[in-house]
Amino acid sequence: MKYIVLLLTLMSSIALANTQIYALLEANGAKAYFAQSQEKMAAITIALDPKLAAHEKTVKEWASTYFAWKQIRESLVPIYESKFTADEIEELIGFYRTGSDPSFYETQTGKKLKSLQPLINQEFIAAGHRYMITVSPHLEEMINTKKDL
Numbered sequence: 001m002k003y004i005v006l007l008l009t010l011m012s013s014i015a016l017a018n019t020q021i022y023a024l025l026e027a028n029g030a031k032a033y034f035a036q037s038q039e040k041m042a043a044i045t046i047a048l049d050p051k052l053a054a055h056e057k058t059v060k061e062w063a064s065t066y067f068a069w070k071q072i073r074e075s076l077v078p079i080y081e082s083k084f085t086a087d088e089i090e091e092l093i094g095f096y097r098t099g100s101d102p103s104f105y106e107t108q109t110g111k112k113l114k115s116l117q118p119l120i121n122q123e124f125i126a127a128g129h130r131y132m133i134t135v136s137p138h139l140e141e142m143i144n145t146k147k148d149l
Contacts, residue, residue: 018077020086020089020090020093021076021077021080021081021089022073022077023093024080024089024092024093024096025073025076025080027092027093027096027097028092028096029096030073030076031069031073034067034069034072034073035069037067038063038064038067038068038069041063041067042056042059042060042062042063045059045062045063045139046059052139052143055143055146058139058142058143058146059139061142062135062138062139062142065138066135066138067135071131072131075127075128075130075131076124076127079120079123079124079127080120083112083116083119083120084109084112088109088112091107091109092109092113095109095110095113
């Protein structure tokens with residue numbers, strides 16, 4: 001019984017932490033940025049491999065499936081989760097929602113954000129590369145499936 005209570009407590013705290021970081025990713029503009037990127041992903045993919053132009057509809061379907069915000073945000077949660085406490089994340093959410101007052105950077109959390117921002121940006125890029133590696137094979141599968149029809 002103790003293990004069940006512990007497991008439920010752990011699961012609820014993870015869900016709360018994720019929800020909090022989702023709110024941060026919305027407040028800091030990451031969600032809006034990735035929404036714009038999702039629209040461009042098919043075009044970028046075809047530009048990188050012009051042979052895919054013959055499969056444009058499938059590439060767009062792949063991009064809309066695998067670059068949906070709910071998919072992307074999961075790879076971003078650990079970046080903030082590993083660097084900020086729940087209280088700091090709440091402070092960050094407030095900072096972004098209230099118009100990004102420069103005096104925030106004089107607070108402990110603001111100084112921490114400022115010092116970690118280059119690393120966070122690097123980790124965003126690395127997470128994007130890892131994500132692409134995992135979803136790229138699905139494009140080939142989708143194209144091959146469409147050929148068989």
